Structure formats: structure tokens, C-alpha cells
Amino acid sequence: MLPGEERVIDKDIIYICPFNAAVKGKVFITNYRLYFKNTDSEMPVTLDVPLGVISRVEKMGGASSRGENSYGLEITCKDMRNLRFALKQEGHSRRDIFEIIFKYAFPLSHGMVSCAFTKVCVLFFCSGCQGVPNSEWRITFINKNYELCDTYPTILVVPYKATDEDLKRVATFRSRCRIPVLSWFHKENHAVITRCSQPLVGMSGKRNKDDERYLDLIREANGTTKLTIYDARPNVNAVANKATGGGYEGDDAYQNAELVFLDIHNIHVMRESLKKLKDIVYPNVEESHWLSSLESTHWLEHIKLVLSGAIQVADKVSSGSSVVVHCSDGWDRTAQLTSLSMLMLDSYYRTLRGFQVLLEKEWIGFGHKFASRIGHGDKNHADQDRSPIFVQFIDCVWQMTKQFPTAFEFNERLLVVILDHLYSCRFGTFLYNCESARESNTVSLWSSVNSDTSLYINPFYTPESSRVLYPVASMRHLELWVTYYIRWNPRIQHQSPVEQRYKELLVLRDQYLKKLEELQLSDSTPSSTHLTNSSTPNAATPNQHITHLQTPF
Incomplete structure (x- = not known):
């Protein structure tokens, strides 16, 4: 125990x-x-x-x-x-x-805490963007007591020319006061990914000059003529949100910006989609209608739309244009898009440690509602706030690792372990809705992962620091993640991971090399000199054997 x-x-x-x-x-x-x-x-x-x-x-x-x-x-x-x-x-x-x-x-339904173990210091990652602060971007501590936005982290990066008073005024025009802030900075072309929530336009089409000027400062920071705003929602949903005081950036108010809708559906659609997927994979998989049943869940279609949106963000930033990403409140689809595009653009986030930083920053720090979306400790299983947004993100990451098997330092096992402990409540990493809700430090999942990193290393990993990954977001190239979704069905014969076989071959190779080195040392002794000199001219030397053995691996 x-x-x-x-x-x-x-x-x-x-x-x-x-x-x-x-x-x-x-x-x-x-x-x-x-x-x-x-x-x-x-x-x-x-x-x-x-x-x-x-x-x-x-x-x-x-x-x-x-x-x-x-x-x-x-x-x-x-x-x-x-x-x-x-x-x-x-x-x-x-x-x-x-x-x-x-x-x-369901401890919350009984007035208990949802984590039962000893509280220790959480492993905290602070990953400032390389090259920041600079003449275009500055660090602000205006949110150090969560007074500006209680679902944002305490440290924010904002346009250099924007004062803290400007930030306060902009916050009044953004849902939940989640103003546009920096997520990622391109070191070469200075384009950025910023994230926020929807503007509070409402049915009357309200405007806010401070918000309009603030977005223009983001555009001016790298000198582009147009700022691209990616609204993750379908157009019809964004229009409907006007009825509840939300909305989107209109052309008249934001003349130096281009608005693009990405057509990613809301948390309720995703919840129903995963429920349908569960119905077809457990306890029985119906072979005769498998493809049509899988299609009816629309799960892979949603994966495609999320990946497609992230590709558009990454491509725009890579070409030198800054972007703003938001959905409604900026903590679900927004987190998916910013973190996936950062994985595509930045090889650091494709390392084992970098991926941990990415989750801490874009998901935990910026307030994805883990407690509400997972329903930690709550008996209300039909809660409308529950949704598999983070599961969907991890699925997208898995799709990328399948398409780029040498680009990621971590393996599939890490992704499964993360999802297992998303639910387990053993660690505090995914327990809370936001940083300010952490009343005390808890055990971190990363302390466990980093205690034996060999379990999570991809042996095929080949670092490529400047490569941008553009996965194919096509139904022909996307797969159901059988290792995760159907792992409880013993009738499905799971193949051994190829990574494990590769590791075994590497161990075998090292054993042969060690034996050959021992032979080489023994051949260099005086007693063996005569035998070596009298050998036939075509006899292979130990070094030649070593070279031959290294070639296939």
C-alpha cells in the first residue's frame, strides 16, 4: 500500500x-x-x-x-x-x-478532501519564454494576489507598452477577466501566441477602446499588418453567446485583425462523443459494424478539428504573424490549441521535461477546470460541467507521436500514466480548477515520473531543434487509440510496444560490445601478439566487428 x-x-x-x-x-x-x-x-x-x-x-x-x-x-x-x-x-x-x-x-459530497496522502512541496515549473522580457514584452506581477483574474497565474507577460492600468480596463471587457497574455514567443520572427477569453460584446455590440488598442499593441510588437484572432468555436455558437453577454471581435472595432472560426464544438458535444465511444468499446467490440459504429461517435472528427486548428495557429506564427486564441472562457479549447501549436513549433515541449512544463503552464497555470471537468470527489455523475477536454488533448498528442515517431522524447506509456492519474487523485497535479484554488501543496505526478525517467523515454527520439511539425489532420491518417480506449478488453490482443523491443535490442547490442571490448583487451596482451600477427590478412579485427554490429541499430 x-x-x-x-x-x-x-x-x-x-x-x-x-x-x-x-x-x-x-x-x-x-x-x-x-x-x-x-x-x-x-x-x-x-x-x-x-x-x-x-x-x-x-x-x-x-x-x-x-x-x-x-x-x-x-x-x-x-x-x-x-x-x-x-x-x-x-x-x-x-x-x-x-x-x-x-x-x-465522493469525498467532496461528505465534506472531506479529495486527496488522502501526505502533503509535500509541489514540483513547480516556471517556464518563461526565451527572449522575454525585451523591448516588446514585459513581465507583470499585477495578478500576484489573483486580484486581476482569479483563474490566471500570478506572473503574466504582456505587451511592453501596456500599463497595469490598461490591463485593468481591458479585464472589464473580457469574460472572467481573462485578458490576452503571452503563451509563446518566436525567437526569430518575434511572432507570438497569446490567449484569452471572449470579449463581452453582447447583443448591443458594445465596444471597448482599451481592448481594441491592447490587441493592436500585440500586433505592433512584431510589426505585422494583420493580427489573426482564432476563435475556437463554430460561428453560430459565437453568435449565440452574444445573448449571454459574450461574443466575438467585430471587423468594425478591430480593423487590423482577421477573425477565423475553427468550428470546434463545446464541452457538451465532446462529453456525449466519448460516451458513445465507451459504449462501443466496452465490454464488447462488435466486429461486424465496427467502422460505422466508430464513425457514429464522431470522436475522430473532433480530434481532426482540434489538430487542424492547432496547425493553422502554428503555421501562422511560423510565417511571422502574431495570433490571439480564445473560445468562450479560454480554459478548454483555448488550452488545447495553444499547447498543441506550441508542441508543433517548439522542440523543447517535445522533451520529457518540456512536456511537463507545457502542462503546468498552459493547463494548470492558466486554469483549465480539472476539478469540474473530471468531477473529482463529486457524486453528481450527470454534472453538465464534466467533459473529456484534457483526454482529447492527450489523444491529439498521441496522434502526433504516431505520425512523428522520432520527434518526441517521451513515449506512449507517459501519456497513459498521465490519464490514469488524471482520475486517481493520488497526486495533486490535476485536482484543482486553477492555481488560486490550491489551498496547500500536494504531491506532484512529476516527482513520481522523474524518479525513474527510463520508463517514459522513447528510444527512437532524435532531437531536431528547428523543425516545425505539421501533422496530417485527415481522417485517413487518424487512428483510434486502442492502447488506451480498449485496454480493458482481454479479447483484444495488444501488440507489445515496438519501443520495448527496440530497448531490448539496444541492451543486447551493449552486451555484445562489452564482450568484444574484452576480446580486444585480451588480444592486446603480449601472449596474444604472435597469434594476431600470424592471422590471415582477411581476418576481421575486433574494431571491424564492432562497426558491423553498430550498423543495424
Whole structure:
């Protein structure tokens, strides 16, 4: 067990396995996980489910239930699994287990904290853009007490000519006071990626001269004639937001800007899409209608639109034009677009440490609502705020690693581990909605990852510092991430990762090289000189053997 983990209850139980017959065993519930182990067969059957992964727990059957294994519990998980357990009706076993799971899986509904372990210092990354501050951009501490915007980080980078008083006035015209601030700076052409929320235009078409001037300062910082504003939403949604006081930048008010809508749908559409995907991959995969079923989920179509939007952002910045990226509140689709475009533009973020920095900065620091989107510790499984926005982003990253297998220092295992702990609540990294909500420091996922980086290194990685990656955002080139979405189905025979085989070959190579070096040393001793000199002219030397062995790897 983990430090701080304590056993709460254990009971005899039957696991209703969707792939085999019912399995008798014992369930152990701690303040962190549900663990099941079989007791009635030679083949081991185990389940290890962090309680934070549980989305819903329901009782099945009643006192009058007479069918075999019809009385028990059904558990719906956030990681594509559904689990069913049967219990005996006598002895209140079901009630005891139900109450314990409900208490520890949904601690917020019981006035408890959602992380059960020792609090230590969080691993904090501060990644200032290279080349900043300069004559065009400055660092401001106006938000040091979260007074300007409570969902932004304390340190912001803004146009050099914009005063702190300007920032306050601009904040009044942006949703949630999320003003345009710097995310990434191109060292060579000085184009930038900035992020914000929608302007508060409303039905009356309100204008704000300070906001208009502020966006012009972003444009002037690198001398481009036009600033491109990428609105992640479909046009019709942006227009509809005017009814609730939001909207978009009109041509009349922002004459030096070009507005582009990226047609990425909202959190509700994404939630329903992933739900449909779960229905077709667990517990059974229907072979005869697989392609049509997958198409009906629209999941890969959404992946395509997000990737396509990020490609447009990266291409515009690479060509020397600055951009502003926003959606409605600037913490969902905006984070997807800025972080993916930065992965395409900047090789640093494609390293193991750089990717951690990217998530800390663009997702955690800038206030993606992890607690609300995942529903940490909350029993309300039907909450309309829940949505797989971060899962979708990680899927996009995986698509890029498939198309550029040598461009990323980290491997697929890291992406799966990140998503596992997105739900587990073992670490504080993804527990909160924003930086200001962190009342105390918690254990960081990165401290665990960095304790053994060899597990997450891609052996094919070849650093290319200046290369911009442009993935193909086409349905013909996108794939369902089977390793993640269908990993719980034992009927799907997963292939061993090619990276693992490659690592094994590298180890074998090193062993051969070591033996050859030993032979070379022994050949250099006086006793072997005569044998070496009398060898045939065509005999290969140890060095030639080494060269030959190195070639295939």
C-alpha cells in the first residue's frame, strides 16, 4: 500500500466478469482504492481501481431478487470501464461496501478532501519564454494576489507598452477577466501566441477602446499588418453567446485583425462523443459494424478539428504573424490549441521535461477546470460541467507521436500514466480548477515520473531543434487509440510496444560490445601478439566487428 493508505473494509464477493463466468473472490477497500482478487480459480483475476476513477456506484437488485448474482453493486468508471459485483443478501454486506465506496470515492459530497496522502512541496515549473522580457514584452506581477483574474497565474507577460492600468480596463471587457497574455514567443520572427477569453460584446455590440488598442499593441510588437484572432468555436455558437453577454471581435472595432472560426464544438458535444465511444468499446467490440459504429461517435472528427486548428495557429506564427486564441472562457479549447501549436513549433515541449512544463503552464497555470471537468470527489455523475477536454488533448498528442515517431522524447506509456492519474487523485497535479484554488501543496505526478525517467523515454527520439511539425489532420491518417480506449478488453490482443523491443535490442547490442571490448583487451596482451600477427590478412579485427554490429541499430 501507499504511504497514508489504510484498509477500511474487506468482504467476500463475486465479480461479474463481462468476458468470463462469475469469479468468486475478496474485495479490499482502502481510503484510496478498490482491490479485488479471485479465490476460486488457478488463473489470477485482479482489479485495482483508484476510488477517484469511480464516477457512479449503484445498487442492483432488491430484497426480492431471486436470479443468480442479481443482487449487488454496479460501478461506472471514468476510464472506460463498468464493474459489477454480486453479494449475498444477508448480513448487510452490500450496504457496508456501498457506504464505504460512496464515502471515499465522493469525498467532496461528505465534506472531506479529495486527496488522502501526505502533503509535500509541489514540483513547480516556471517556464518563461526565451527572449522575454525585451523591448516588446514585459513581465507583470499585477495578478500576484489573483486580484486581476482569479483563474490566471500570478506572473503574466504582456505587451511592453501596456500599463497595469490598461490591463485593468481591458479585464472589464473580457469574460472572467481573462485578458490576452503571452503563451509563446518566436525567437526569430518575434511572432507570438497569446490567449484569452471572449470579449463581452453582447447583443448591443458594445465596444471597448482599451481592448481594441491592447490587441493592436500585440500586433505592433512584431510589426505585422494583420493580427489573426482564432476563435475556437463554430460561428453560430459565437453568435449565440452574444445573448449571454459574450461574443466575438467585430471587423468594425478591430480593423487590423482577421477573425477565423475553427468550428470546434463545446464541452457538451465532446462529453456525449466519448460516451458513445465507451459504449462501443466496452465490454464488447462488435466486429461486424465496427467502422460505422466508430464513425457514429464522431470522436475522430473532433480530434481532426482540434489538430487542424492547432496547425493553422502554428503555421501562422511560423510565417511571422502574431495570433490571439480564445473560445468562450479560454480554459478548454483555448488550452488545447495553444499547447498543441506550441508542441508543433517548439522542440523543447517535445522533451520529457518540456512536456511537463507545457502542462503546468498552459493547463494548470492558466486554469483549465480539472476539478469540474473530471468531477473529482463529486457524486453528481450527470454534472453538465464534466467533459473529456484534457483526454482529447492527450489523444491529439498521441496522434502526433504516431505520425512523428522520432520527434518526441517521451513515449506512449507517459501519456497513459498521465490519464490514469488524471482520475486517481493520488497526486495533486490535476485536482484543482486553477492555481488560486490550491489551498496547500500536494504531491506532484512529476516527482513520481522523474524518479525513474527510463520508463517514459522513447528510444527512437532524435532531437531536431528547428523543425516545425505539421501533422496530417485527415481522417485517413487518424487512428483510434486502442492502447488506451480498449485496454480493458482481454479479447483484444495488444501488440507489445515496438519501443520495448527496440530497448531490448539496444541492451543486447551493449552486451555484445562489452564482450568484444574484452576480446580486444585480451588480444592486446603480449601472449596474444604472435597469434594476431600470424592471422590471415582477411581476418576481421575486433574494431571491424564492432562497426558491423553498430550498423543495424
